[in-house]
Structures are given as C-alpha cells and as structure tokens.
Amino acid sequence: xxxxxxxxxxxxELMASLDQVKxxxxxxxxxxxxxxxxxxxxxxxFFWELAVNLYKIGSGYYCYYGPPIAYxxxxxxxxxxxxxxxxxxxxxxxPTAALLGGVYWVDRKLKSIKVGEWKDSLREGFPGAVKxxxxxxxxxxxxxxxxxxxxxxxxxxxxxxxxxxxxxxxLFFPYVFGISxxxxxxxxxxxxxLSLGLVLVFSRKDLQKKYGQVQALDSLMFELRWFSDxxxxxxxxx
Amino acid sequence: xxxxxxxxxxxxxxxxxxxxxxxEEGPMKRTQLSMTTRLSYDALVRYLEWMKQSGFxxxxxxxxxxxxxxxxxxxxxxxKWILEYVGRLRFPRxxx
Numbered sequence: 001x002x003x004x005x006x007x008x009x010x011x012x013e014l015m016a017s018l019d020q021v022k023x024x025x026x027x028x029x030x031x032x033x034x035x036x037x038x039x040x041x042x043x044x045x046f047f048w049e050l051a052v053n054l055y056k057i058g059s060g061y062y063c064y065y066g067p068p069i070a071y072x073x074x075x076x077x078x079x080x081x082x083x084x085x086x087x088x089x090x091x092x093x094x095p096t097a098a099l100l101g102g103v104y105w106v107d108r109k110l111k112s113i114k115v116g117e118w119k120d121s122l123r124e125g126f127p128g129a130v131k132x133x134x135x136x137x138x139x140x141x142x143x144x145x146x147x148x149x150x151x152x153x154x155x156x157x158x159x160x161x162x163x164x165x166x167x168x169x170x171l172f173f174p175y176v177f178g179i180s181x182x183x184x185x186x187x188x189x190x191x192x193x194l195s196l197g198l199v200l201v202f203s204r205k206d207l208q209k210k211y212g213q214v215q216a217l218d219s220l221m222f223e224l225r226w227f228s229d230x231x232x233x234x235x236x237x238x
Numbered sequence: 239x240x241x242x243x244x245x246x247x248x249x250x251x252x253x254x255x256x257x258x259x260x261x262e263e264g265p266m267k268r269t270q271l272s273m274t275t276r277l278s279y280d281a282l283v284r285y286l287e288w289m290k291q292s293g294f295x296x297x298x299x300x301x302x303x304x305x306x307x308x309x310x311x312x313x314x315x316x317x318k319w320i321l322e323y324v325g326r327l328r329f330p331r332x333x334x
Contacts, residue, residue: 003317010324126317127254133320134251223327231323 004126011129012122017220018141019115024217025144026113027106028151034102034158041098048091092169099162106155138228145221149214156210160199167195248288250316252277256285257294257313260305267301 001009057063121128168191175191200207252275259274260266266274272282286303289295294309 003314003321007317007321007324010321010327014324014327124255125258127251127258129324130254130316130320131251133324134249219328227323227327 007126008122008129011132015118015122015132021141021145021148021217021220022115023110023113024148024152026110027155028147030106030109031151031155031158033109034106034155037098037102037105038095038158038162041094044094045091048094052087052091089173092172095165096169099166103159103162133231136228138224142221142225142228145217145224149217149221152210152217153214156207160203160207163199163203164196167199168192171195171198248285252281252285253289253294254313254316256282256289257305257309260295260303261310261313265302265304268297268303271303 053063118132121131124131171191171194175194179185255275255277256271259271263274268282268286269279272279275282277285286295286297289309290297294306294312296304296306298304
C-alpha cells in the first residue's frame with residue numbers, strides 16, 4: 001500500500017469515527033426530547049389516576065392512604081368496580097407508550113442524521129485527505145466527543161430505567177393476580193427488585209457493549225487530542 | 239485560507255491538487271489544468287506563479303506546465319509529513 005493510500009485510509013477511519021461521534025452527539029440532544037416525552041407521560045399518568053380517584057370518591061368508594069400504594073379505594077360501596085379498576089390500570093399505559101414512542105422517535109431522528117459527506121472529498125485521494133484535515137475544527141470535535149460520552153451514558157441509563165418501568169408494568173398484573181391466590185399482602189418493592197433484576201440479566205451483554213463504547217470514546221478523545229496538538233503546532237516547510 | 243489567494247502560506251490542498259494532476263496526467267496547458275483541477279483560471283495562475291517561484295513547476299513557451307523534480311519531492315515530503323501524524327492514530331471501534 002502506497003503512503004498516499006495509507007493517509008487516505010487513515011483519514012477515512014478518522015472521518016467514520018467522527019460520524020459516529022456526530023450520531024452520539026445528536027443522541028445527547030435527543031435525550032432531552034426523550035426525557036420530555038417520558039415526563040409528560042408521567043404527568044398524564046398522575047392526572048389520569050387523579051381523575052379516576054375523584055370519580056371513585058364521587059361514586060361512593062371508600063378511599064384511604066396506605067402503603068404500598070399511596071391512595072387506595074375499595075369497590076365495596078359501588079357497582080361496576082371492575083371497569084373502574086381497569087380504567088385505573090390504564091394510567092400505566094401512558095409511560096409504557098411514551099417509552100416505546102420515545103425510543104422510536106430517537107431512533108428515527110438518529111437515522112435522519114447526515115453522515116459521510118466527506119466521502120466526495122476523499123474520492124480525490126491524497127489532496128482530499130489534506131483538505132479534510134485542514135478544515136477540521138479540533139476544539140469543536142473534542143467538545144462533541146465529551147458531550148457524546150455524557151449523552152451516551154445518560155441515554156443508556158434512561159433506557160435501562162425505561163425497560164425497568166416496562167418490566168414492572170408487564171409483571172404487575174400477573175404478580176397481583178398470583179398473590180391474590182396466595183392470600184398474601186401486595187409488596188411492590190419485591191416486584192420492583194424482581195423487574196430490575198430481570199432487566200439487568202437480559203441486558204448484561206448490552207451493558208458490557210455500552211461500557212466498551214464509552215471507553216472507546218475516551219480512547220478516541222485521547223488519540224485526537226494528541227493528533228490535533230501535534231498537527232496544529234507542526235509546520236510543513238516546502 | 240482563501241484558495242484563490244496564494245500568499246507566502248498557500249493552501250496545501252490546492253497545491254497538492256495541482257501537483258497530483260501534473261504527476262498523474264503529465265504536463266498540460268494552463269487552461270486544461272484549470273479544468274482538471276476545477277480551479278478558476280485566475281486562481282490557478284496565481285498559484286502557478288507562486289509554485290514557479292518556489293521551483294515546483296516550469297512553464298514552457300507553449301504555456302504548458304511541467305512538474306519539476308523538486309515539486310515531486312515536496313509532494314512526497316508532504317505525504318510523509320501527514321502520514322507521520324495521521325499514521326500513528328489508532329481508532330477504537332465505535333458501534334453504530
């Protein structure tokens with residue numbers, strides 16, 4: 001491989017890595033959208049609960065505060081209780097839908113990010129590689145990598161928490177149904193730990209991969225900091 | 239730097255493009271070189287003037303631009319100089 005081809009190959013690798021950083025950087029921005037969607041769904045869930053509880057009080061249900069569910073209404077004083085209980089359960093659908101919708105939204109936005117615009121320049125060969133290196137804004141690139149690292153880590157944490165909530169919701173009904181046969185008290189802490197455990201077990205490979213990516217971003221930043229310092233201070237003498 | 243304004247510090251990319259074309263396609267007239275390098279004729283003339291003064295190219299009586307041995311050596315030095323920096327980079331694999 002000629003020296004010129006080596007330079008082009010290296011610059012191609014560099015640009016491909018920076019494209020990936022661009023995606024991660026966008027992910028950090030989309031995280032805000034994702035959190036807004038989730039928070040909005042939680043607000044909807046609380047208002048739904050509130051509306052159902054108000055309806056229950058107005059319909060003559062006996063309601064009281066008590067752990068583990070903060071506000072409980074029994075159906076002893078009214079009819080049609082199954083329908084009302086089902087309506088109360090629907091409130092959990094809001095965060096579930098928001099989680100799935102949020103992941104879809106982030107995924108769709110990520111796919112729309114333009115990458116590979118440097119390929120045309122690189123088709124020129126070595127001169128194109130020189131052009132790309134000359135036009136690089138190193139400070140901004142290093143800032144982007146920093147932001148990407150934080151965004152990527154937080155996004156992954158939010159994703160795990162989201163899956164945790166999803167697992168909690170999915171397991172809630174079988175759990176309540178199951179313990180009603182055993183005639184024991186409802187303990188949501190057990191369900192929370194159980195669902196978290198399941199999510200961690202099922203996503204352990206993903207966890208390792210994501211941790212590896214954060215390390216890779218660290219490593220890329222280290223390499224590029226060294227390269228930009230050297231390249232900026234160096235002077236080509238004709 | 240503005241590629242149409244070569245000064246004491248010209249754009250390396252433009253110089254590399256001119257040398258690369260002359261090296262791969264041989265001597266050619268300025269008008270043809272302007273089209274092949276996709277540089278405006280005026281910008282090319284300014285660059286060629288600088289390159290001629292630096293001894294990288296020669297212009298004969300028929301207005302044909304020739305790459306000199308020195309021009310070729312400078313280009314090779316530029317390749318080596320960039321490879322010295324970029325060649326040491328080790329990229330981690332970033333998953334899509």
